[in-house]
Amino acid sequence: MTTASPTLKRARRLMQPTAAILLTVLLLGVPFMIIIFTAGKDQGAALNPDLSPPATWQLWSNLATVLDEGNMVQALFGSLLVMVPSVLLVLVLGSLASWILARRSSRSMAVLYALAISGIVLPPAVVTIVLLLRQLGLAGTAIGMISVYTGMYLSTVIFFVTGFIRTIPMELEEAARMDGAGPFRVFWKVIVPLLTPTLATASILICLYIWNDVFYALFVIGGRIDTLPLNLFDVASAGLYLQRWHMIFSYIILMSLPLLTVFVFLQRKIISGITSGAVK
Amino acid sequence: MTTTLLPARRKDQPRDARLADRRSRQDHPSWFLWPALAMLVIFFFTPTIYNFVYAFTDWSSFKSEIGFVGFDNFVKLLQNGSLLSDLRVTLIYAILVAIFQNLFGLGLALVLERDTRINRFARAAFFVPVIMSALAVGYVFQAILKPDGVLNNFLTTLTGGEVSIPWLGSTTWTIVVVAIIHAWKWMGLSMLIYLAGLKTINEEVIEAAQLDGAGYWRIFKAVRWPLLAPAVTFNFATALLGSMNGFDIVQATTAGGPGGSTELLNIFIFRTFGQGLFAQATAMSLVLFLVVALLAFPVIIYLRRRERVL
Numbered sequence: 001m002t003t004a005s006p007t008l009k010r011a012r013r014l015m016q017p018t019a020a021i022l023l024t025v026l027l028l029g030v031p032f033m034i035i036i037f038t039a040g041k042d043q044g045a046a047l048n049p050d051l052s053p054p055a056t057w058q059l060w061s062n063l064a065t066v067l068d069e070g071n072m073v074q075a076l077f078g079s080l081l082v083m084v085p086s087v088l089l090v091l092v093l094g095s096l097a098s099w100i101l102a103r104r105s106s107r108s109m110a111v112l113y114a115l116a117i118s119g120i121v122l123p124p125a126v127v128t129i130v131l132l133l134r135q136l137g138l139a140g141t142a143i144g145m146i147s148v149y150t151g152m153y154l155s156t157v158i159f160f161v162t163g164f165i166r167t168i169p170m171e172l173e174e175a176a177r178m179d180g181a182g183p184f185r186v187f188w189k190v191i192v193p194l195l196t197p198t199l200a201t202a203s204i205l206i207c208l209y210i211w212n213d214v215f216y217a218l219f220v221i222g223g224r225i226d227t228l229p230l231n232l233f234d235v236a237s238a239g240l241y242l243q244r245w246h247m248i249f250s251y252i253i254l255m256s257l258p259l260l261t262v263f264v265f266l267q268r269k270i271i272s273g274i275t276s277g278a279v280k
Numbered sequence: 281m282t283t284t285l286l287p288a289r290r291k292d293q294p295r296d297a298r299l300a301d302r303r304s305r306q307d308h309p310s311w312f313l314w315p316a317l318a319m320l321v322i323f324f325f326t327p328t329i330y331n332f333v334y335a336f337t338d339w340s341s342f343k344s345e346i347g348f349v350g351f352d353n354f355v356k357l358l359q360n361g362s363l364l365s366d367l368r369v370t371l372i373y374a375i376l377v378a379i380f381q382n383l384f385g386l387g388l389a390l391v392l393e394r395d396t397r398i399n400r401f402a403r404a405a406f407f408v409p410v411i412m413s414a415l416a417v418g419y420v421f422q423a424i425l426k427p428d429g430v431l432n433n434f435l436t437t438l439t440g441g442e443v444s445i446p447w448l449g450s451t452t453w454t455i456v457v458v459a460i461i462h463a464w465k466w467m468g469l470s471m472l473i474y475l476a477g478l479k480t481i482n483e484e485v486i487e488a489a490q491l492d493g494a495g496y497w498r499i500f501k502a503v504r505w506p507l508l509a510p511a512v513t514f515n516f517a518t519a520l521l522g523s524m525n526g527f528d529i530v531q532a533t534t535a536g537g538p539g540g541s542t543e544l545l546n547i548f549i550f551r552t553f554g555q556g557l558f559a560q561a562t563a564m565s566l567v568l569f570l571v572v573a574l575l576a577f578p579v580i581i582y583l584r585r586r587e588r589v590l
Binding site: 016017019020021023024027028031032034035038048049050051089093094096097099100101103104105112115116119121122123124125126127128129130131132147148150151152154155158173177183186187208211212214215218219228229232233236245248249252255256259260263267270271274 | 304305306307308309310312313315316317319320322323324325326327328330331334339388391392394396398399401402403404405406407408409410411412413414415416419420421423424426428429430433464469472473517521524525527528532546549550553558561562565566568569572573576580
């Protein structure tokens with residue numbers, strides 16, 4: 001090792017950055033370039049998506065066409081309509097419950113906690129959910145979809161938040177209680193401010209799941225409410241048959257933009273939030 | 281002194297415990313739990329319990345009343361072969377995804393480990409597929425892997441001969457290809473978790489090994505890999521159990537074909553539900569639930585035990 005020549009050392013030092021760049025270009029650059037180039041072509045040139053840049057760029061007009069033909073504005077509102085209330089509900093109900101689950105140590109609480117987080121691994125019963133929603137008169141409605149997402153992702157929030165609350169020293173609560181604060185005040189003034197980073201991470205994950213969900217949406221609101229992934233499913237099902245790859249790829253670009261923008265601005269926080277929660 | 285104190289304390293203890301218990305109930309009242317529990321019970325557990333009921337009925341879109349039929353749905357699914365074949369496909373798919381996603385994720389984490397500007401950029405870039413829609417990822421790869429698609433064209437120019445491998449048309453290998461696409465989409469998440477795991481390893485342990493003359497691979501095998509156990513547990517369990525519940529990528533690339541060789545349980549459930557055969561879809565949904573439940577506990581316990589041994 002100590003006898004390595006300077007040139008060999010320099011070669012070794014260059015190896016890692018070269019590998020990093022090569023991997024990024026091959027594994028990500030190539031697919032992303034195919035997406036952008038194809039979305040910029042006309043139908044004839046886009047028949048076989050490849051790495052050749054379009055002869056004449058028509059990305060903007062393709063994006064405008066798909067925005068209109070794919071009903072993307074309506075679908076955007078549909079996506080927001082089911083995502084925003086679900087995320088808020090999951091965070092509020094989940095952290096309220098987590099506080100109790102973290103602080104009370106009876107055996108029944110341990111059982112409740114195990115049941116509450118079982119949804120992280122257990123698959124939701126997607127067919128009978130539809131039956132239940134029909135019985136409740138919520139089939140095909142936004143409220144039905146929101147309730148289903150809430151039931152599905154509460155487990156994730158409870159898991160993250162309960163784990164975090166257990167690391168908060170009890171003395172902080174006691175101090176507030178000495179000053180005569182009731183349970184709700186203690187929760188709101190002491191616990192919630194400390195929870196913000198954990199809740200941010202959990203909400204990012206859940207936004208990601210709901211924004212991109214097509215499976216559960218197909219069962220619960222398919223054909224009734226448009227969401228971006230549901231419309232992509234329709235656009236692609238028709239588009240594949242017609243070989244309209246430029247339209248499909250334009251749709252994919254527009255649909256990915258909102259989350260991508262959020263990610264670009266918050267990437268450091270998102271990455272550190274996710275990694276600190278997973279491995280203890 | 282201890283002899284006089286001990287009995288007294290023993291007498292006091294139950295009252296103390298009861299007092300503490302009552303106080304903790306006042307300070308952390310149960311009603312905080314009820315809204316979340318209500319949502320869980322109504323919208324998660326009730327449908328699951330329904331699964332155990334309606335899988336044994338003839339519920340369908342073709343008639344209005346629902347009657348019990350015993351194990352008829354399961355017999356039908358066994359007889360037409362879809363139960364065993366879909367179950368096998370789902371298990372193979374989940375195992376392949378878990379292997380590839382961990383290999384890719386760990387490989388990326390090891391390459392991008394040092395905190396340089398290039399590496400920070402690359403880490404963020406590899407997270408972009410994670411935030412993309414899985415359905416979208418599936419369509420992109422369908423275009424790339426077409427018989428006359430960009431991958432075959434590239435291989436044609438590379439080898440000189442005409443290459444037209446049916447990447448998505450093989451009853452044997454397509455499941456591997458689709459599992460690799462799934463792993464490609466999620467490898468950024470595994471990478472982040474491995475990076476976090478690598479960071480928790482004490483520098484001094486590695487320096488000690490270096491002083492003993494151990495090379496990169498020896499240190500990795502003997503020191504770092506064992507210490508990565510918690511990250512492996514998390515990544516392997518989430519990849520395996522998550523892909524058991526997979527749908528989007530397979531639906532977008534093969535829709536279960538060719539010849540049902542990539543038909544996951546969820547693809548069957550979606551298709552059968554669309555045909556109005558609700559009870560059969562429910563029966564398959566129950567099968568998925570039972571398999572994941574049966575797998576989840578041994579997998580997690582096994583991986584946890586591996587952590588403890590080390």
